[in-house]
Amino acid sequence: MAATEVQVRVQVLRSEWTKIRSVASTVWTLSVALVVTVALGMLISALTRNEFDSVGPRERLTFDPTFISFAGMSLGQLAMIVFGVLVVSNEYSTGMIRTSLAAVPQRGTFLSGKIAVATALALVVGLVTGFVAFLLGQAMLGPHRASIGDPGVLRAVIGAGLYMTLIAVFSMGVATMLRSPMLSLGILMPFFFLISNILGHVSATKKIGRFLPDQAGSRIMQVVPTAGDDTPYGPWGGLGIMALWVIAALAGGYVLLKRRDA
Known part of the structure; x- marks a missing residue:
């Protein structure tokens, strides 16, 4: 790789980092992701501890x-x-995409730089969220808690951070294809919070739903299998399926970015 190309890539990374940290909404969403995940996890853990004695042996x-x-x-x-x-x-x-593509006409370099910076930031926040949610959640569970050294626990905690990261990157790919924030959110929100849950819990479509990105990826956070679970893949297999969805979304975004005008 030529020195000038390396310099361009470095400048793109710096530019994307400046864009992300200078926009308050992107910073706030990451903060909300951490706080909400940890707070709700602590609440559910505390409620579970209080009701544990009434739970049956199965x-x-x-x-x-x-x-x-x-x-x-x-x-x-x-x-x-x-x-x-x-x-x-x-x-x-905001229309800034025209300026950005004029400054970086190599659209692959532009997109990869944006995705790389945002992914790195999402990964840091995701891993911090995973460890904090686990530690505080286990504190709420008291005598029923697990230890980070127990089999499969560290994998699940790290996997939680990877899961959050892949969710963000998948959304980036979809948004690159659709370009509109309202349209992107209008598709992603029902997909993850309605369609996926329905397909994953209705017996007629359960075998299809388990291969959706969130259903498959969330397996990485499980340590104890649920009763009667016949899922044909394990924790890392599920995360791999989710990664394939992410790759497909990014590939679609790249193809459309290359073909159409800004």
Whole structure:
């Protein structure tokens, strides 16, 4: 790689970092993702501790204290979706995309720089959220808590951060294809919070729903399998399926960015 090309890539990364940290909405969404995930996880963990004595012996066998800590992930991922959409679509909604593409005509370099910076930031926030949610959630569970050294627990905690990161990157890919923040959120929100849940819990469509990105990816956060679980993949397999969805979304975004005008 020529020195000038390296310099261009470095400048693009610096530019994208400046854009992200200078927009208050993107910073706030990451903060909300952390706070909501941790707070709701602590609340559910505390309630679980109070009701644990009334739980039957069968439920105790499949009790997963680690997964309980991530009960707030369903709302935390909402903020990560918003972050991913805003990172990409803010420039389209303000018209700054024309200036950005004029400054960096290599659209692959432009998109990869934006995705790289946003992914790194989402990964840091995701990992911090995963560890904090686990530690505080286990504190709320008291005698029923798990230890970070227990089999599968560290994998689940790190996996929670990876899951949040992939949710954000998937949203970036979709937003790159659609360009509009309202349209992107209008599709992603019902997809993750309505369609996916319906397909994943209705017996007729359950086998299809388990291959959706959130259903598959969330397996990485589970340590104790649920009763009667016949899912044909494990925790890392589920995360791999989610990663394939992310790659497909990014590839679609790249193709459309290359083909159409700003």
